[in-house]
Amino acid sequence: MLRRTFLVSxxxxxxxxxxxxxxxxxxxxxxxxxxxxxKTVFLDFYTDWCSTCRSQAKTIAALMDANKxxxxxxxxxxxxxxxxxxxxxxxxxxIPRRSTLVVLKxxxxxxxxxxxxxxxxxxxxxDTALAAAASA
Numbered sequence: 001m002l003r004r005t006f007l008v009s010x011x012x013x014x015x016x017x018x019x020x021x022x023x024x025x026x027x028x029x030x031x032x033x034x035x036x037x038x039k040t041v042f043l044d045f046y047t048d049w050c051s052t053c054r055s056q057a058k059t060i061a062a063l064m065d066a067n068k069x070x071x072x073x074x075x076x077x078x079x080x081x082x083x084x085x086x087x088x089x090x091x092x093x094x095i096p097r098r099s100t101l102v103v104l105k106x107x108x109x110x111x112x113x114x115x116x117x118x119x120x121x122x123x124x125x126x127d128t129a130l131a132a133a134a135s136a
Contacts, residue, residue, distance in 0.1 A: 021046040023076030040133040052099040073133035
Protein backbone atom coordinates (compact mmCIF):
# COMPACT_ATOMS: atom_id res chain seq x y z
CA MET A 1 0.00 0.00 0.00
CA LEU A 2 2.80 2.44 0.85
CA ARG A 3 4.52 1.74 -2.45
CA ARG A 4 1.32 2.49 -4.40
CA THR A 5 0.79 5.73 -2.45
CA PHE A 6 4.39 6.74 -3.11
CA LEU A 7 4.12 6.04 -6.84
CA VAL A 8 0.86 7.97 -7.21
CA SER A 9 2.26 10.89 -5.19
CA UNK A 10 5.49 10.94 -7.19
CA UNK A 11 3.58 10.93 -10.49
CA UNK A 12 1.33 13.78 -9.35
CA UNK A 13 4.31 15.81 -8.14
CA UNK A 14 6.20 15.30 -11.39
CA UNK A 15 3.17 16.51 -13.35
CA UNK A 16 2.65 19.61 -11.20
CA UNK A 17 3.10 23.08 -12.75
CA UNK A 18 6.20 23.75 -10.62
CA UNK A 19 8.02 21.19 -12.73
CA UNK A 20 7.04 22.83 -16.00
CA UNK A 21 9.11 25.49 -17.67
CA UNK A 22 7.91 29.07 -17.39
CA UNK A 23 6.93 31.06 -20.43
CA UNK A 24 5.45 30.82 -23.88
CA UNK A 25 6.43 27.63 -25.70
CA UNK A 26 9.05 28.36 -28.35
CA UNK A 27 8.15 28.26 -32.02
CA UNK A 28 10.41 29.17 -34.91
CA UNK A 29 10.52 32.94 -35.41
CA UNK A 30 9.04 33.81 -32.00
CA UNK A 31 12.27 35.16 -30.49
CA UNK A 32 12.97 37.34 -33.51
CA UNK A 33 9.38 38.65 -33.47
CA UNK A 34 9.61 39.60 -29.78
CA UNK A 35 13.03 41.25 -30.18
CA UNK A 36 11.88 43.16 -33.27
CA UNK A 37 8.94 44.47 -31.20
CA UNK A 38 11.48 45.92 -28.74
CA LYS A 39 10.87 43.37 -26.00
CA THR A 40 13.41 41.93 -23.60
CA VAL A 41 13.46 38.15 -23.98
CA PHE A 42 14.27 35.59 -21.27
CA LEU A 43 14.94 32.17 -22.80
CA ASP A 44 14.72 28.99 -20.74
CA PHE A 45 16.26 25.99 -22.53
CA TYR A 46 14.79 23.08 -20.56
CA THR A 47 13.70 19.45 -20.69
CA ASP A 48 10.95 17.81 -18.68
CA TRP A 49 13.31 15.13 -17.36
CA CYS A 50 16.12 17.45 -16.19
CA SER A 51 16.32 17.99 -12.41
CA THR A 52 18.43 21.15 -12.85
CA CYS A 53 15.79 22.54 -15.24
CA ARG A 54 13.04 21.76 -12.73
CA SER A 55 14.97 23.57 -10.00
CA GLN A 56 15.46 26.60 -12.26
CA ALA A 57 11.76 26.60 -13.25
CA LYS A 58 10.70 26.45 -9.61
CA THR A 59 12.94 29.41 -8.73
CA ILE A 60 11.79 31.43 -11.74
CA ALA A 61 8.13 30.78 -10.86
CA ALA A 62 8.70 31.84 -7.24
CA LEU A 63 10.47 35.04 -8.32
CA MET A 64 7.70 35.83 -10.80
CA ASP A 65 5.11 35.32 -8.06
CA ALA A 66 7.03 37.66 -5.75
CA ASN A 67 7.45 40.40 -8.37
CA LYS A 68 4.74 40.73 -11.02
CA UNK A 69 6.89 43.27 -12.93
CA UNK A 70 8.93 40.38 -14.34
CA UNK A 71 5.96 38.86 -16.12
CA UNK A 72 4.54 42.26 -17.16
CA UNK A 73 7.77 43.52 -18.75
CA UNK A 74 9.75 40.50 -19.92
CA UNK A 75 8.88 38.02 -22.65
CA UNK A 76 9.59 34.58 -21.13
CA UNK A 77 10.03 31.86 -23.74
CA UNK A 78 10.44 28.18 -22.86
CA UNK A 79 12.57 26.28 -25.39
CA UNK A 80 12.21 22.50 -25.12
CA UNK A 81 15.76 21.23 -25.56
CA UNK A 82 14.58 17.79 -26.67
CA UNK A 83 12.80 19.42 -29.63
CA UNK A 84 15.07 22.39 -30.38
CA UNK A 85 18.63 21.41 -29.44
CA UNK A 86 19.67 21.53 -33.10
CA UNK A 87 17.53 24.50 -34.06
CA UNK A 88 18.90 27.62 -35.72
CA UNK A 89 18.23 29.51 -32.46
CA UNK A 90 20.29 27.09 -30.36
CA UNK A 91 23.14 27.11 -32.87
CA UNK A 92 23.11 30.91 -33.29
CA UNK A 93 23.22 31.48 -29.53
CA UNK A 94 25.74 28.68 -29.02
CA ILE A 95 23.57 27.00 -26.37
CA PRO A 96 25.74 24.23 -24.88
CA ARG A 97 23.06 22.21 -23.11
CA ARG A 98 19.67 22.11 -21.47
CA SER A 99 19.30 24.15 -18.25
CA THR A 100 20.62 27.25 -19.99
CA LEU A 101 18.97 30.61 -19.29
CA VAL A 102 19.63 33.55 -21.62
CA VAL A 103 18.48 37.19 -21.68
CA LEU A 104 18.37 39.08 -24.99
CA LYS A 105 17.53 42.66 -25.90
CA UNK A 106 17.80 43.89 -29.47
CA UNK A 107 20.85 42.23 -30.99
CA UNK A 108 22.67 41.79 -27.66
CA UNK A 109 22.92 38.99 -25.14
CA UNK A 110 22.69 40.59 -21.69
CA UNK A 111 23.39 37.53 -19.59
CA UNK A 112 23.41 33.77 -19.35
CA UNK A 113 23.38 31.01 -16.76
CA UNK A 114 24.37 27.47 -17.68
CA UNK A 115 23.21 24.76 -15.26
CA UNK A 116 23.04 27.22 -12.36
CA UNK A 117 20.32 26.92 -9.75
CA UNK A 118 21.26 29.52 -7.14
CA UNK A 119 18.32 31.81 -6.47
CA UNK A 120 20.51 34.92 -6.22
CA UNK A 121 22.05 34.23 -9.65
CA UNK A 122 18.70 33.62 -11.33
CA UNK A 123 17.24 36.71 -9.64
CA UNK A 124 20.21 38.78 -10.84
CA UNK A 125 19.62 37.58 -14.42
CA UNK A 126 15.91 38.37 -14.16
CA ASP A 127 16.73 41.79 -12.69
CA THR A 128 19.08 42.43 -15.64
CA ALA A 129 16.18 41.63 -17.97
CA LEU A 130 13.81 43.87 -16.02
CA ALA A 131 16.28 46.79 -16.09
CA ALA A 132 16.70 46.36 -19.85
CA ALA A 133 12.93 46.29 -20.34
CA ALA A 134 12.54 49.47 -18.28
CA SER A 135 15.12 51.29 -20.41
CA ALA A 136 13.11 50.75 -23.58
